[in-house]
Amino acid sequence: MDELKKISYLGPEGTFTEEALILYLKKNYEKNNNFSLNKIEKIPLPTITDVIKSVDRGEVNQGVVPIENSIEGSVNLTLDVLTFESEAKIISEVVMPIKHQLIAKSQVKLKQIKRIISHPHATAQCRIFLNQKFPNVEIIAANSTAEAVKRLKEEDSESAAIGTKIAAEIYGLEIILSDIEDNKDNKTRFVVIGNFIAKKSANNKTSVVCFLKKDKPGSLYNILKEFAQRNINLTKLESRPAKKNLGDYVFMIDMEGHVHDKVIYEALESLRTKVYLVKLLGSYPAWKE
Amino acid sequence: MDELKKISYLGPEGTFTEEALILYLKKNYEKNNNFSLNKIEKIPLPTITDVIKSVDRGEVNQGVVPIENSIEGSVNLTLDVLTFESEAKIISEVVMPIKHQLIAKSQVKLKQIKRIISHPHATAQCRIFLNQKFPNVEIIAANSTAEAVKRLKEEDSESAAIGTKIAAEIYGLEIILSDIEDNKDNKTRFVVIGNFIAKKSANNKTSVVCFLKKDKPGSLYNILKEFAQRNINLTKLESRPAKKNLGDYVFMIDMEGHVHDKVIYEALESLRTKVYLVKLLGSYPAWKE
Numbered sequence: 001m002d003e004l005k006k007i008s009y010l011g012p013e014g015t016f017t018e019e020a021l022i023l024y025l026k027k028n029y030e031k032n033n034n035f036s037l038n039k040i041e042k043i044p045l046p047t048i049t050d051v052i053k054s055v056d057r058g059e060v061n062q063g064v065v066p067i068e069n070s071i072e073g074s075v076n077l078t079l080d081v082l083t084f085e086s087e088a089k090i091i092s093e094v095v096m097p098i099k100h101q102l103i104a105k106s107q108v109k110l111k112q113i114k115r116i117i118s119h120p121h122a123t124a125q126c127r128i129f130l131n132q133k134f135p136n137v138e139i140i141a142a143n144s145t146a147e148a149v150k151r152l153k154e155e156d157s158e159s160a161a162i163g164t165k166i167a168a169e170i171y172g173l174e175i176i177l178s179d180i181e182d183n184k185d186n187k188t189r190f191v192v193i194g195n196f197i198a199k200k201s202a203n204n205k206t207s208v209v210c211f212l213k214k215d216k217p218g219s220l221y222n223i224l225k226e227f228a229q230r231n232i233n234l235t236k237l238e239s240r241p242a243k244k245n246l247g248d249y250v251f252m253i254d255m256e257g258h259v260h261d262k263v264i265y266e267a268l269e270s271l272r273t274k275v276y277l278v279k280l281l282g283s284y285p286a287w288k289e
Numbered sequence: 290m291d292e293l294k295k296i297s298y299l300g301p302e303g304t305f306t307e308e309a310l311i312l313y314l315k316k317n318y319e320k321n322n323n324f325s326l327n328k329i330e331k332i333p334l335p336t337i338t339d340v341i342k343s344v345d346r347g348e349v350n351q352g353v354v355p356i357e358n359s360i361e362g363s364v365n366l367t368l369d370v371l372t373f374e375s376e377a378k379i380i381s382e383v384v385m386p387i388k389h390q391l392i393a394k395s396q397v398k399l400k401q402i403k404r405i406i407s408h409p410h411a412t413a414q415c416r417i418f419l420n421q422k423f424p425n426v427e428i429i430a431a432n433s434t435a436e437a438v439k440r441l442k443e444e445d446s447e448s449a450a451i452g453t454k455i456a457a458e459i460y461g462l463e464i465i466l467s468d469i470e471d472n473k474d475n476k477t478r479f480v481v482i483g484n485f486i487a488k489k490s491a492n493n494k495t496s497v498v499c500f501l502k503k504d505k506p507g508s509l510y511n512i513l514k515e516f517a518q519r520n521i522n523l524t525k526l527e528s529r530p531a532k533k534n535l536g537d538y539v540f541m542i543d544m545e546g547h548v549h550d551k552v553i554y555e556a557l558e559s560l561r562t563k564v565y566l567v568k569l570l571g572s573y574p575a576w577k578e
Contacts, residue, residue, distance in 0.1 A: 047416065119409060120432045127336065141430035143409045220526065221510070221517035228510035237509065237528045237540075251526075 004029065004040060008054045009064040011044025014146035014167030018042070020094045020190040021064045022166070028092065052081045055088040055193050062091065068189040078191070079240065079252060082281055083209050090207055090282030092192035095289075097184075100126050102177040103149050103168045104160040110176065115140055115155070117148040118162035126162055128182040149173060189287075197259065198284045204258035205235065207281035208268065212249040220251065222274055226267045232257060258283040293318065293329060297343045298353040300333025303435035303456030307331070309383040309479040310353045311455070317381065341370045344377040344482050351380065357478040367480070368529065368541060371570050372498050379496055379571030381481035384578075386473075389415050391466040392438050392457045393449040399465065404429055404444075406437040407451035415451055417471040438462060478576075486548065487573045493547035494524065496570035497557065501538040509540060511563055515556045521546060547572040 007025075010017040021042060029035045043060060045051050051063040067078045082088065100122055104113070116123070116130065117140045123130065130139070142148035142161075149163035149171050160176065168175050212219050220239075227234055236254035257264040259280060272278050296314075299306040310331060318324045332349060334340045340352040356367045371377065389411055393402070405412070405419065406429045412419065419428070431437035431450075438452035438460050449465065457464050501508050509528070516523055525543035546553040548569060561567050 047413075119430070123432070124336075139432060141408070141432045141436070143412070143428060143430045147430070220523060221513040224510040224513060234509060234528075237526060239523075239526045 004061050006041045006043060006060040007062045007064065008043040008045050008051045008060040010048055010051055010066065011046060012144055012146045012150075013044050014149060014164060014170045015144055016096065016098060016164055016188060017064055017066060017190060018044070019164055019166050020066075020096050020188075023096060024064065024092060024094045024190075024192055027094075048075075048077045049081050049085070052078075052086050052088055052193060055195060056086050058195070062192055062194045063088070064094075064190055064192050066188050067093075067191045076240075082193070083250070083252075083279065086193075088193040088195060089197055089280070090191045090284050091194040091196065091198040092284050093205070093287045094190040094192070095187055095287045096190065098125070098181060098186040098188050099165070099179045100145075100162050100181045101165055101168060101175045102160055102180050103152065103163050103173050104176050105152065105155075105157055106174045108157045108160065108174070108176060112158055113137055113160045114158040116160050116162060117142050117151055117155075119143070119145050119148065122148075122162045125186065126180050126182060129180045133177075146170075191282075192284075193282075197280075198282065200258045200260055200283075201285035203286040203288070204256070204261075204283055205254055205286045206257055206259050206264055206283040207252070207254050209279045209281060210251045210253065210271065210275045211277040211279075212251070212275055219249075219275075223251065223253075223271060226271050226274070227253075227255060230263050230267050232263060232267055252281075256286070293350050295330045295332060295349040296351045296353065297332040297334050297340045297349040299337055299340055299355065300335060301433055301435045302333050303438060303453060303459045304433055305385065305387060305453055305477060306353055306355060306479060307333070308453055308455050309355075309385050309477070312385060313353065313381060313383045313479075313481055316383075337364075337366045338370050338374070341367070341375050341377055341482060344484060345375050347484070351481055351483045352377070353383075353479055353481050355477050356382075356480045365529075371482070372539070372541075372568065375482075377482040377484060378486055378569070379480045379573050380483040380485065380487040381573050382494070382576045383479040383481070384476055384576045385479065387414070387470060387475045387477050388454070388468045389434075389451050389470045390454055390457060390464045391449055391469050392441065392452050392462050393465050394441065394444075394446055395463045397446045397449065397463070397465060401447055402426055402449045403447040405449050405451060406431050406440055406444075408432070408434050408437065411437075411451045414475065415469050415471060418469045422466075435459075480571075481573075482571075486569075486571065489547045489549055489572075490574040492575040492577070493545070493550075493572055494543055494575045495546055495548050495553055495572040496541070496543050498568045498570060499540045499542065499560065499564045500566040500568075501540070501564050508538075508564075512540065512542075512560060515560050515563070516542075516544060519552050519556050521552060521556055541570075545575070 009021045048065045054060045055063045115138045145163040148161040149167040233256040238252045240250045298310045337354045343349045344352045404427045434452040437450040438456040522545040527541045529539045
């Protein structure tokens with residue numbers, strides 16, 4: 001495990017993935033005496049595939065991508081690239097509430113606002129708020145919440161954007177209404193990937209993919225038997241279509257425990273005798289608020 | 290089961306959901322002698338929740354929404370609204386390849402194009418194509434592919450949009466390059482919902498949600514036992530977080546068969562004794578190409 005010098009993430013700057021990256025660094029590295037956020041080079045890349053492959057190519061030490069419930073794009077892509085196109089491992093997870101901010105130039109008053117710019121997912125997630133407070137404003141789409149906030153710089157004071165706190169900071173703009181999302185339980189799970197298996201911590205999770213050759217009744221049942229018999233707790237389970245020549249069916253399984261725990265290792269070993277392929281996506285510390 | 294007069298769908302006009310709706314009508318109703326597409330009122334609604342609730346309120350006979358892999362927005366929302374906020378049932382499914390078209394005013398030449406407008410998901414799904422053929426064009430975001438195509442009407446001949454065939458028809462524009470998506474296997478599954486259980490056909494699927502009170506090892510294993518013992522084939526399985534007071538864990542299960550098949554009915558009855566709640570989302574004909 002190299003010293004952390006470079007970390008890539010799904011860009012552009014000022015998105016939720018950058019917020020997750022900073023949260024991850026603070027939580028995991030701030031206790032080190034000689035740690036400073038400024039010493040680490042954060043590299044925004046345009047796609048999830050680019051981030052994961054930058055780790056595979058050794059261009060960065062680690063990378064951060066959304067994996068569940070993201071508002072920034074497809075997270076099936078993260079699972080697919082990790083499963084089919086990469087040997088990088090999940091080394092950490094970050095679960096972050098998705099908070100939307102209404103951002104404008106300083107001293108803009110609410111009743112002046114005639115246009116609100118954002119990514120379509122963000123405007124969809126603030127629909128009730130927008131209907132109530134801004135029934136007549138024009139909703140303008142942007143390719144990311146960060147692009148929306150950046151674009152405000154060129155706009156007059158009749159425009160606002162929906163974006164992140166960090167984007168407001170980066171572009172020197174003001175948050176005029178905080179936490180405007182309709183659903184306060186909206187969370188996104190991000191994963192940090194690297195070229196190693198993370199060390200065991202107090203509470204761990206392990207993610208694997210199983211490839212099955214035949215979608216026959218009972219096959220998933222036989223898989224789960226391995227975990228049930230050993231009292232291993234599954235935290236997530238999802239069937240996914242397989243790519244050609246790689247089995248007919250794929251199951252993504254998250255469980256409590258670390259692959260270096262004897263019981264987890266043995267369950268996976270036994271599983272390998274029953275299915276076409278088991279691929280370890282990683283063992284890593286479970287996220288705690 | 291009422292005569293089909295009104296059918297709602299996730300709008301606006303000209304999106305993939307409207308294409309799926311038309312495919313569904315042609316496949317299921319065209320064999321009727323007195324059927325005509327024009328006799329059915331198609332009602333675009335702004336959100337998935339609106340579509341599902343329009344069925345619950347009896348304002349329409351049926352509704353069409355995306356449920357998996359959609360590029361138009363969150364499909365978790367479809368599962369959540371059907372699970373937690375609706376008594377409407379899935380009565381049919383439509384699986385449609387997602388094809389993107391490059392659309393412009395007539396006689397626009399490729400090398401004239403300086404701007405391409407679309408929903409961020411659509412541009413993301415054509416990223417390789419865009420990098421190769423249009424490395425220097427400006428990518429402009431729209432709130433839907435339909436909005437992108439509609440906006441072309443006001444643009445000069447240096448603009449193009451990425452959208453659906455049906456949108457090109459609706460707005461009288463030309464497809465200048467067909468099927469420009471990077472991934473030819475990209476499909477979206479739509480469901481048709483109504484206020485009844487669909488009749489048995491030759492090949493059926495049944496979707497249910499199980500609510501579990503404790504996320505304890507083996508509980509999912511016990512659920513699957515009911516299906517494995519009866520040789521019922523599961524086609525999809527997904528764990529999802531539960532809402533408060535409705536159990537701690539939720540499993541979405543799709544299986545082959547109809548709830549009016551004795552074996553399916555008995556499996557569900559037995560399941561009800563093991564879990565907190567089983568909710569039937571519907572039994573419906575399995576999609577055939």
